[in-house]
Amino acid sequence: MDGTHYKLMIPGPIEMDPAVLAEMGKPLRAHYGPEWARFYHETVALMKRVMLAERARVFLVAGPGTAAIEMALGGIVGDGKKVLVTTNGFFGDRLVQIARAYTPHVILLEIPWGEPLDPQQLDDALKRDPEIRAVALVHCETSTGVLNPLKELAEVCRRHDVLCVVDAVSSLGGAELRFDEWGLGAVASATQKGLECPPGLAPVAFSPEAWEVVEGTRAQQWYLSPKTWARYEEEWGEWHPHPTTMPSGLMNALHLSLTRILEEGLEARWARHERVARALRRGLEALGFSSVACEERFASPTVTAMRTPEGVEAGAVMRFLKDELGVLIGGGLGALKGKAIRVGHMGPTARMGEIVSLLYGVEEALRKMGRDVGPGQALRALNGS
Numbered sequence: 001m002d003g004t005h006y007k008l009m010i011p012g013p014i015e016m017d018p019a020v021l022a023e024m025g026k027p028l029r030a031h032y033g034p035e036w037a038r039f040y041h042e043t044v045a046l047m048k049r050v051m052l053a054e055r056a057r058v059f060l061v062a063g064p065g066t067a068a069i070e071m072a073l074g075g076i077v078g079d080g081k082k083v084l085v086t087t088n089g090f091f092g093d094r095l096v097q098i099a100r101a102y103t104p105h106v107i108l109l110e111i112p113w114g115e116p117l118d119p120q121q122l123d124d125a126l127k128r129d130p131e132i133r134a135v136a137l138v139h140c141e142t143s144t145g146v147l148n149p150l151k152e153l154a155e156v157c158r159r160h161d162v163l164c165v166v167d168a169v170s171s172l173g174g175a176e177l178r179f180d181e182w183g184l185g186a187v188a189s190a191t192q193k194g195l196e197c198p199p200g201l202a203p204v205a206f207s208p209e210a211w212e213v214v215e216g217t218r219a220q221q222w223y224l225s226p227k228t229w230a231r232y233e234e235e236w237g238e239w240h241p242h243p244t245t246m247p248s249g250l251m252n253a254l255h256l257s258l259t260r261i262l263e264e265g266l267e268a269r270w271a272r273h274e275r276v277a278r279a280l281r282r283g284l285e286a287l288g289f290s291s292v293a294c295e296e297r298f299a300s301p302t303v304t305a306m307r308t309p310e311g312v313e314a315g316a317v318m319r320f321l322k323d324e325l326g327v328l329i330g331g332g333l334g335a336l337k338g339k340a341i342r343v344g345h346m347g348p349t350a351r352m353g354e355i356v357s358l359l360y361g362v363e364e365a366l367r368k369m370g371r372d373v374g375p376g377q378a379l380r381a382l383n384g385s
């Protein structure tokens, strides 16, 4: 490492606002005591507002997003219940693996990469098998940039009286998500993406209906059992409302980033992310890229995945952006390796200025490869986008 800072436009972690980062450098505080307990509860209350989850039981677990996913899935199906996992990408496939670690009864509903999860197919699958107790799915599939129609999928789950367990790692904070209103069972996320905070904390929320199921489920975990976290919250709530040491510097950062998210306003924020994502798609399309998401209405506001033009190697575009612009973007996963780029635009980089400079870089990269790209070709496509 030579200490060079590359701007992070990978699909997470994302570029940090310096004020949020500075919170991590404050003198370390203890993770217990009455002031700390108040601070923890206040941060949980902010998280509930960001999730629109006033009815939910929310914990801020120290760990990556996967810890929250394991806590949600393990807590609900960990005693061997039947769970249906519907997947349309790398992170949906990961959910399958996690589910299988907790129960032998995992039913798959696979949808091709690039297409959205289908409420009708979910309905049919749930009709076929009334023993399914939960559905697990990814909201924003980070491998394809598809934002799955969560509201409609959750509605199907509700009709069948089945809990909807959601991986919202790359959507929360940047894409519309209404926990209470949409009747979600559990939501798991991470701090390093739309929540604009460094990696290391994993928020997880359970609806009252999901919590009833958690209480009746024999836990297979200790640290990652929601029941352990609830017990500490109940018994030690006034001074140490979680089972273990907490990364207190990260909690400072999260408190500030959540406060700022709420100050911006959730709807304004979702609209900002959508505007920027649309502009990026228009600009890249003007350069011959094509969206991995099969339809515009399913393209994510937080992560964009685009196939490169015929004959253009994704790695070459990525290298040019890194070396010449100091910007890191992601590459394709699975069958898209070498054939697609993935750009994270969340928080501070979900700004038109960032998109304009990225598009300028991609234009330059293509010209260097001998492609016939006129100056401003991508930028002109932004007019009216």
Ligand SMILES: Cc1ncc(COP(=O)(O)O)c(C=O)c1O
Binding pocket: 011, 012, 064, 065, 066, 067, 091, 138, 140, 141, 142, 167, 168, 169, 170, 190
């Ligand atoms: C949709 C989705 N799920 C899960 C994860 C895993 O998150 P973590 O690495 O924080 O465990 C990611 C990370 O990129 C993701 O995008």
